[in-house]
Amino acid sequence: METNKEAMGTISIFKQGAEIYNSSFGYKKMESKERANENTRYWIGSISKTYTATIILQLIDEGKISFNRKLGEFFPGIVNAKEITIKDLLLHRSGLHNVTNDPSFEVWIAEPRSRKEMVARMKKFKPVFKPNKMTEYSNTNYVLLSYIAEEIENKSFEEILERRIFKRLNLKRTSFNDTLNLANNEAMDYFPENGDWSPITYQTNLTGTMGAGGIISTAREVNIFYNDLFSGEFLSDQTLKTMTTPVGDDLGMGIAVSTMKGSDIYGHTGRIDGFRSMAAYFPEEKLSIALTFNCGKGSMVKKMKRVLNAYRYTFK
Template sequence: MIKNITCIAFLISYTITAQTFNKTRLDSLFNLLDTHNQGMGSISIYKQGKEIYKNSIGYLDLGNKTKANSETIYRIGSITKTFTATIIMQLIDDNKLDLETLLSDYFPKISNSDKITIGHMLRHRSGLFNLTEDEDFMKWMIVPNTRKQMIDRLLKKEGSFEPGEKTAYSNTNYLLLSYIAEEIEGKTYSEILQSRIIQPLGLKRTAYGKNIDTNNNEALSYVMNDNKWVKIEKHTHMSVPIGAGAIVSTPTEVNIFYNSLFSGQLVSNTSLEIMMDTSTGMGIGLGGETFFGKQAYGHNGGIDGFQSLTMYLSEEKIVVSYIGNGVVMSPNNCIVNVLKSYYDQDYKLPVFSAPLEFTKEELDVFLGVYISESFPFQITFTKENTTLIASAKDGPTFPLVGYQKNGFKSDRAGATINFNTDESTMMLELNGNKVYFKRK
């Protein structure tokens, strides 16, 4: 369960020059990613309610050489939050709940519960401690947990800030929203998901997750280590994330859900407008970005090595979902390449080459803090042995690999960085946009 979309990637405007769909070019892109071990997973593109492209690369079970396909089920991580937000807004539409309802109505012993509203939790403005940052999280995340165990852990934590003071992503918000939905409906979250979303939409490959069953076309997850895929053995027990990250699905069915949400089939028009309001930094179960010059809404996810991203481009009614069970190129960078190919007739396929090695001493000339008048983050460059590290203030931190003299890139972040050491400047190319920085 990873941070809000803006924390893992910067989706920056890109001018659309053409709108010609080229299936062969997209096939070539995924063949290239597959050949160069850039990922394993599946993608789906919907336009105006119809699937216009799907593809899968890699294996759902590498040990048995079982290929992934369009019906392969993956853990979608925090994209689950869009489903949970939809359920909560349905309860509000049904007059069973209100955005101003207080957390203390359900869990009065939690810190600041008499000040925290449903609206605060939906928009990550509650100040609730993020339980996935608990010091013992890695120990208890893999075993079954009761609601009491989860709440008891939270009772030991003070609020991080006053409710409504700022926006800060916390999985705890959506865990508690799940419990509140269960209290109102008198059902488990799994049953609520089934009755309110899965059955009405006729979804067949979407569910509340259980232990992974490869015989049911469910994907295992892998991490790249020394250029080899290594299976991840420890998986989160779904009693831990519930409505914050427990859903499994396919890119096709995630797109069906998103298309149904934005076409008004799941919540009222008033509720949908409220969900899409990102003026405080996050919408309700949605992040809002300018993606390729178009307004986009979506969410990302990450759990147990699975990484995912769904984006809905509202003007053209396009939904793109990518879910990976093995990731080198990030879902963000993958979708950027997909949309560049989709829109740009002059699109060139990415080039993958062996990294250029630098000594610890050679990296010293790049270190420091860089600022830009046109970019909202300052970027600090440090080193760990022979690796250059980029850290954006209030944003992501990621390692870089050298690809030419004074040039570095990160396929995970979709960033290319070129230094001019004589002038102490740096040029950042991020998703088609070039930004000039100068060292402090």
């Protein structure tokens, strides 16, 4: 991948809860020729949705909220809020317009955005379809779910993540709602231009992305979370089964559910600015793979398949 200028970043592979492979390639900062390493942090984008879904499902297991609770109890001003349920939000079946599809959003989100500003922007758009009539991916759903978690817990989403996931798993290189900090062994992100990588200087401000894409982590620590989640460490058996049962378009709750090279897979891709990532768990093999890149071109799914092929060739 590095030789062909397809990507730069870190790959981690866990088998039965233990890391069996970790390799970084390319530069975390090209201008100073600083190479990435196993502790380099990357923005993981929409993989954050798996963490958000886990928190909401924990609250359901604890009886603090239910799948049938209505969005209107929290945000009555949003269209169809009286009909949209927590389950609809989790499964991308709310019909709410994807706020990130607005052509001006990329510039707007470069500044810090409060809950009030985010919700006001969501209210501007008409629904795409009636609640629970079809499935269509929308970042709006998971921004709202993180706000709902804050209401239920009476804490910031950062505090909720720290208490329920980060500290529980001793994830010292994982954080939420941060800004790019190159001094903390974080990668600068790049985009392909004229056969090389060019730096992205106009960054998303993660205060607005919330639970839809606000987490920064390492490949290893993403794998720790995915391995523990799908091994049953966070949710009841029934709730984990519900999470991993798709309802239309292979979308579960905070994950996609599909097959790859003949094996079932639970996973999610991530894309934010120049960062590209993918996390995958293969339940039959108790295998998890995390790709965290600070630049990339082409399909992350195809890259995951290549890593899976290399794993099977090497370790079997």
